[in-house]
Amino acid sequence: MGLDRENSPHFSRREWLTGAGSSLLLGASPVATPARAAQPQPVPVEADDPPFDLLIKGGKVLDPSQDLEDLRDVAIRDGKIARLERDIPAAQARQVIDASGKLVTPGLIDLHTHVFPYVGPYGIEPDPYCLRKGVTTAVDAGTSGAFSFPAFRKFIILPAATRVRALLHVVSIGMVAGDVGELHDLRYCDPHLAAKVADENRDLIVGFKIRFSEAYTGPNDLEGLKRARTAADQTRLPLMMHIGRSFTPLAQLLSLLKKGDVVTHSFNSLAHGIVDAEGKVTPEVHEARRRGVLFDVGHGSGSFSFEVMEKCLHQGFLPDTISTDLYSTNIHGPVYDLPTTLSKFLLLGLNLREAFARCTVNAAQTFNFGAEIGTLKPGAEGDVSVLDLTTGDFTFTDSRRQTRQGRQKLLPVVTVRAGKLFYPEAG
Numbered sequence: 276m277g278l279d280r281e282n283s284p285h286f287s288r289r290e291w292l293t294g295a296g297s298s299l300l301l302g303a304s305p306v307a308t309p310a311r312a313a314q315p316q317p318v319p320v321e322a323d324d325p326p327f328d329l330l331i332k333g334g335k336v337l338d339p340s341q342d343l344e345d346l347r348d349v350a351i352r353d354g355k356i357a358r359l360e361r362d363i364p365a366a367q368a369r370q371v372i373d374a375s376g377k378l379v380t381p382g383l384i385d386l387h388t389h390v391f392p393y394v395g396p397y398g399i400e401p402d403p404y405c406l407r408k409g410v411t412t413a414v415d416a417g418t419s420g421a422f423s424f425p426a427f428r429k430f431i432i433l434p435a436a437t438r439v440r441a442l443l444h445v446v447s448i449g450m451v452a453g454d455v456g457e458l459h460d461l462r463y464c465d466p467h468l469a470a471k472v473a474d475e476n477r478d479l480i481v482g483f484k485i486r487f488s489e490a491y492t493g494p495n496d497l498e499g500l501k502r503a504r505t506a507a508d509q510t511r512l513p514l515m516m517h518i519g520r521s522f523t524p525l526a527q528l529l530s531l532l533k534k535g536d537v538v539t540h541s542f543n544s545l546a547h548g549i550v551d552a553e554g555k556v557t558p559e560v561h562e563a564r565r566r567g568v569l570f571d572v573g574h575g576s577g578s579f580s581f582e583v584m585e586k587c588l589h590q591g592f593l594p595d596t597i598s599t600d601l602y603s604t605n606i607h608g609p610v611y612d613l614p615t616t617l618s619k620f621l622l623l624g625l626n627l628r629e630a631f632a633r634c635t636v637n638a639a640q641t642f643n644f645g646a647e648i649g650t651l652k653p654g655a656e657g658d659v660s661v662l663d664l665t666t667g668d669f670t671f672t673d674s675r676r677q678t679r680q681g682r683q684k685l686l687p688v689v690t691v692r693a694g695k696l697f698y699p700e701a702g
């Protein structure tokens with residue numbers, strides 16, 4: 276599945292209001308449940324030498340990478356997907372998860388998180404807030420810079436059960452202060468140092484990050500982007516650019532982005548965003564997408580607007596990827612986690628396949644993760660998310676504290692990472 280969504284289908288007003296187009300939406304979904312059921316626990320199987328370590332049985336498999344939406348069993352052996360078929364006998368696995376009535380998807384990939392805790396105000400621990408919420412792979416978006424990445428690597432990334440990859444902040448101090456912008460002093464923005472650290476840690480660093488809100492940059496955003504461009508070109512790694520209320524107009528910043536670069540916080544309501552005063556996606560944004568620049572959600576505490584997203588969807592401008600920008604001050608709202616963020620897109624009119632594609636196959640193609648993820652194809656990593664599509668009356672809140680009512684909400688049930696089970700923590 277390609278990442279170019281310039282020709283995404285336009286939602287008519289009627290389709291918009293009814294959420295038409297989904298074979299898994301509320302009225303037709305065999306997996307929607309009115310209340311959350313008890314979590315399925317693995318059942319040990321007594322067999323002499325079963326060929327599989329784990330069998331996820333009876334769930335509705337939704338795998339956009341294979342255009343698959345049907346009942347299937349998923350067998351895992353040695354941390355890899357071994358079989359994806361109907362009616363695999365339970366006796367062939369050491370443990371069996373009954374996923375009847377649940378959604379089974381490739382392990383979710385969140386392309387924008389902040390999971391470097393105890394250094395600065397943003398970071399959270401990856402396993403409680405990502406892995407136990409359905410996310411098997413989390414990309415830390417610039418919390419660490421060249422000075423702090425060695426600590427991030429040793430003390431957080433390597434011990435974590437979550438697969439963590441990093442976008443290295445081009446500013447060497449990373450995001451260590453909430454009220455002092457890291458680009459106010461350009462002496463910290465050394466592209467050659469950033470490139471050196473990235474080259475030394477190619478197994479974990481998948482690109483670079485830089486933030487362009489005036490509070491973080493003062494008048495230095497354009498110069499900062501030029502330096503970020505130098506680091507990205509020197510290492511041939513992509514660049515993620517944070518937008519919203521920048522000092523320099525967005526059109527000028529976009530002109531320096533190349534194919535494979537990512538714009539995050541794309542659907543905010545702040546100045547210098549992707550829509551003009553009339554709510555139209557600007558020509559420069561369309562041109563950037565035609566060049567292969569990708570547009571990510573990056574919800575966050577201040578960077579996602581239902582109104583802006585609705586206007587973009589009406590114009591056929593869908594996000595390439597859906598991410599949370601999860602950090603310390605939004606884990607209790609308005610973001611919470613990736614399943615909640617995906618639920619917001621269901622109420623906005625995307626169907627399940629469209630939503631999950633943007634945090635599985637599309638996300639997997641955005642960076643080089645060094646592993647086959649975002650798919651349930653045999654041989655791929657044994658990363659699986661089992662979720663409950665619940666029904667009821669739910670209130671969802673965007674970053675402007677505007678609310679929308681929805682009838683569906685995704686909840687994590689159990690997450691499988693490299694064949695091991697992780698359940699949501701109580702409360």
